[in-house]
Amino acid sequence: MESIVQALAGIVGKPYVSASAEERYFYGRDPGLMPAHAPDYVVLPRSVEEIQAIVRLAGREKIPLVPMGAGMSLSGLVIPQRGGIVLDMKRMDGILKVNEAARYAVVEGGTSTGKLHAHLNRYYPRLRFSTPDSPAAATVAANVMIHGQGRLTQQQGFNSDMVSGLEVVLPSGELCRIGSCALSDDWFSKGPPLPDLSGLFLGWFGATGILTKVGIKLYPRKKMRDVEIFITDSPDFVPGILYELTHTEMAEDINIFAQPLPLIFSGNHHIVIYFTGDSAEEMEFKKRTLFHALDGFIKSKDGGFMTVGEGMKKTLLDMPQRSATTFADVTKGGGFEYSGPIVPIDRYPQCSRKLDELAVKYDLKYHATARIIDKGHAMMFAFSFTFNRADADMLNRTRMALSEASEYALSIGGLFWKPTLDEQRIALEKMDPQTARLMKRIKEELDPQGIMNPGNWEGI
Amino acid sequence: MYQLKFDEKRCLACPDGACLVQCQYLKYEADPARKEMVKIFRGEDSPVLQDCVTCYACEEYCKRGNHPFYLINERRENKGILTAPRAITRQWIHIGEPKGKYELGRIGKIALSFGFMPQLKEITKGRLFDDVMPSYFFGQEFFCNVVYIHFANTKVFKERLPVVIENIHKLGVEEVVFLHDECYAAFTSLAPAYGMEVPFKSVHYFEYLYNRLTALKDLIRPLNVKVVYQRPCSNRLCGDSHLFVRKIMDRIGATLVQRTYQDETALCCGSIFRAMYGYDLMADVQGRNLEDMAQSGAEYCIFNCHGCMNALSPLVAARGMTPLHLIDLCRMAIGETPEGGR
Numbered sequence: 001m002e003s004i005v006q007a008l009a010g011i012v013g014k015p016y017v018s019a020s021a022e023e024r025y026f027y028g029r030d031p032g033l034m035p036a037h038a039p040d041y042v043v044l045p046r047s048v049e050e051i052q053a054i055v056r057l058a059g060r061e062k063i064p065l066v067p068m069g070a071g072m073s074l075s076g077l078v079i080p081q082r083g084g085i086v087l088d089m090k091r092m093d094g095i096l097k098v099n100e101a102a103r104y105a106v107v108e109g110g111t112s113t114g115k116l117h118a119h120l121n122r123y124y125p126r127l128r129f130s131t132p133d134s135p136a137a138a139t140v141a142a143n144v145m146i147h148g149q150g151r152l153t154q155q156q157g158f159n160s161d162m163v164s165g166l167e168v169v170l171p172s173g174e175l176c177r178i179g180s181c182a183l184s185d186d187w188f189s190k191g192p193p194l195p196d197l198s199g200l201f202l203g204w205f206g207a208t209g210i211l212t213k214v215g216i217k218l219y220p221r222k223k224m225r226d227v228e229i230f231i232t233d234s235p236d237f238v239p240g241i242l243y244e245l246t247h248t249e250m251a252e253d254i255n256i257f258a259q260p261l262p263l264i265f266s267g268n269h270h271i272v273i274y275f276t277g278d279s280a281e282e283m284e285f286k287k288r289t290l291f292h293a294l295d296g297f298i299k300s301k302d303g304g305f306m307t308v309g310e311g312m313k314k315t316l317l318d319m320p321q322r323s324a325t326t327f328a329d330v331t332k333g334g335g336f337e338y339s340g341p342i343v344p345i346d347r348y349p350q351c352s353r354k355l356d357e358l359a360v361k362y363d364l365k366y367h368a369t370a371r372i373i374d375k376g377h378a379m380m381f382a383f384s385f386t387f388n389r390a391d392a393d394m395l396n397r398t399r400m401a402l403s404e405a406s407e408y409a410l411s412i413g414g415l416f417w418k419p420t421l422d423e424q425r426i427a428l429e430k431m432d433p434q435t436a437r438l439m440k441r442i443k444e445e446l447d448p449q450g451i452m453n454p455g456n457w458e459g460i
Numbered sequence: 461m462y463q464l465k466f467d468e469k470r471c472l473a474c475p476d477g478a479c480l481v482q483c484q485y486l487k488y489e490a491d492p493a494r495k496e497m498v499k500i501f502r503g504e505d506s507p508v509l510q511d512c513v514t515c516y517a518c519e520e521y522c523k524r525g526n527h528p529f530y531l532i533n534e535r536r537e538n539k540g541i542l543t544a545p546r547a548i549t550r551q552w553i554h555i556g557e558p559k560g561k562y563e564l565g566r567i568g569k570i571a572l573s574f575g576f577m578p579q580l581k582e583i584t585k586g587r588l589f590d591d592v593m594p595s596y597f598f599g600q601e602f603f604c605n606v607v608y609i610h611f612a613n614t615k616v617f618k619e620r621l622p623v624v625i626e627n628i629h630k631l632g633v634e635e636v637v638f639l640h641d642e643c644y645a646a647f648t649s650l651a652p653a654y655g656m657e658v659p660f661k662s663v664h665y666f667e668y669l670y671n672r673l674t675a676l677k678d679l680i681r682p683l684n685v686k687v688v689y690q691r692p693c694s695n696r697l698c699g700d701s702h703l704f705v706r707k708i709m710d711r712i713g714a715t716l717v718q719r720t721y722q723d724e725t726a727l728c729c730g731s732i733f734r735a736m737y738g739y740d741l742m743a744d745v746q747g748r749n750l751e752d753m754a755q756s757g758a759e760y761c762i763f764n765c766h767g768c769m770n771a772l773s774p775l776v777a778a779r780g781m782t783p784l785h786l787i788d789l790c791r792m793a794i795g796e797t798p799e800g801g802r
Binding site for chain 1: 542544545546547548550551554555557559731734735736737738739743767770771778
């Protein structure tokens with residue numbers, strides 16, 4: 001053990017290696033409900049070359065290696081299931097390039113979404129990226145790795161769809177560039193018109209390689225941004241409302257929330273519609289178009305636009321949105337987790353009713369949120385629960401509720417988002433056997449020793 | 461259950477059908493107007509029951525002391541005619557539901573009512589209120605519940621208003637100064653119309669302000685500004701208080717400029733229209749109203765209701781006028797610098 005510590009220290013320097021109990025404790029868990037498992041070592045590299053050396057060391061010694069961003073998936077994706085080395089990317093937090101004309105940025109593998117957000121605000125006020133609603137410490141690389149979503153997901157798809165190139169350290173220690181950057185210094189495409197190899201890495205949670213650089217597409221940032229909320233008393237109307245709204249192509253982002261508390265929100269479904277513009281005229285045109293899209297629902301009294309007060313508007317327009325943190329402590333005790341499957345938007349009523357049922361069955365406080373993906377091709381529906389970490393019974397009830405929610409989502413045609421190990425296993429069992437075999441062959445080809453984030457996408 | 465006191469004979473003898481003839485959202489001549497009202501009080505169908513936008517103004521237009529809007533409201537409820545989307549009504553019912561989280565100041569014989577509008581607590585500062593503050597109450601337990609008449613839902617206020625009256629009575633106050641029209645109208649118009657007894661004196665804050673400004677007249681420095689006033693829907697339920705607006709403006713040296721949509725012809729802020737009917741009615745009413753304000757050459761747009769203020773402030777500001785609550789303007793006149801006046 002000591003020799004591994006020394007070897008790692010030889011690569012990154014002594015201050016950036018640890019095998020101490022407190023570090024191992026910290027790196028052995030995430031804020032969610034997955035069981036903890038401590039790593040044997042923690043290492044914080046500062047360069048691609050250091051990462052390559054660490055990977056080669058891990059391969060040579062057959063030590064598991066878990067690349068980690070901010071560790072905020074809540075589903076245990078960077079909990080080192082078989083110990084080994086946690087490779088914390090946070091020191092590699094540079095913003096390497098912003099190509100304003102071609103609208104993309106290249107960041108290092110540990111760069112936080114908050115840092116990129118602040119950098120663009122300061123130096124490129126006409127550009128933005130799809131800011132996720134996770135805490136600002138979440139990294140760009142981890143966010144695209146888990147197919148995260150953000151403020152532009154309604155318009156542009158998953159945040160991983162907005163990747164414009166990757167640099168990856170393979171499990172062999174070799175360095176590989178994916179996309180246009182494989183041929184030139186330009187990072188404008190992650191694949192097309194070449195074969196798109198980004199799928200060998202995105203969604204694999206580090207089981208096939210370590211993202212050391214990410215090209216991310218940037219988009220026009222308008223001068224004005226506003227929000228309206230349409231409410232309806234039945235989940236059955238929600239898919240139709242979403243269909244009409246997305247048809248307008250006027251919304252920047254569309255979220256939905258439903259929750260029993262505070263009472264003002266009880267019994268209704270709130271469709272939160274963001275829109276942007278560069279002038280008052282553009283904003284008014286978009287607002288009018290969005291309102292008119294829902295005239296039928298207003299006329300039949302099935303829904304209406306609620307008044308959004310100044311305080312609420314300010315909260316909603318915040319980026320990232322922090323209101324989830326308020327909900328996270330409703331029961332006191334700081335526990336919050338959700339199962340957020342990706343489902344077609346017509347499954348909203350089923351998911352909503354299932355959440356009501358689970359909350360009653362397991363006696364939990366709940367919050368439903370959904371984010372529309374890519375103009376309505378799908379939505380992320382979050383079955384969210386808040387719990388007291390000091391209450392073992394409540395923890396257990398929450399686990400059972402989340403598990404049941406996930407299984408239900410799969411049964412109605414949904415896909416797990418950032419699945420836990422159990423969910424990955426269930427997904428592999430359910431998917432077309434040939435697809436599962438292809439995944440296995442990819443994994444074995446890239447990581448024949450099985451050292452990369454072991455436990456993930458295994459089991460076939 | 462409480463019954464509306466509506467005098468059918470008085471309505472039958474009406475010479476002009478003013479309630480509908482003067483309506484700014486429906487088009488009726490005198491004869492058809494009278495006929496429709498007769499149909500309504502007889503419980504028959506009438507297009508008015510479908511088309512009324514709940515601006516409340518007919519309560520003021522009727523000079524014979526009847527309650528045309530309350531009657532329309534009753535009939536709509538009986539016939540199950542929804543004015544607002546169900547979700548909007550549900551949300552509002554939840555907003556007003558007592559939760560035991562009310563707030564009391566040091567209650568004296570006179571107290572200010574903030575209803576359930578937290579903004580009111582923020583503006584009742586300075587010398588204008590130092591003879592009564594900190595005697596106040598706030599919370600759903602003291603919320604008038606008048607808003608439900610927008611939603612053709614009389615059940616809620618029939619259940620809640622007597623409890624609110626009792627809650628206020630239990631405080632031991634003799635006189636309540638209401639900071640919001642709806643609350644004042646609840647006790648001076650709605651409650652009497654339904655036969656509910658009110659065991660305290662209700663004072664509109666306009667009257668209170670006017671009296672305070674009179675008492676503090678030595679402090680007043682005429683503002684010499686031109687203002688327009690956005691009259692809220694709920695002020696139609698207590699039209700007597702409206703006379704104080706001009707008196708207050710005169711007192712502080714502000715000129716209430718002449719415009720088309722003021723006094724009896726005032727237009728709604730559009731807030732309730734957007735929730736109930738969507739974009740077009742809201743945009744039409746707001747557009748006409750704002751254009752009229754802008755044409756008047758006013759420097760300030762003075763608000764009485766925070767609902768109106770929330771709906772119109774950005775639009776007013778975009779046209780170069782400063783949106784301000786009436787209380788804040790009065791505070792400026794006595795040399796104070798209110799938050800909204802900075």
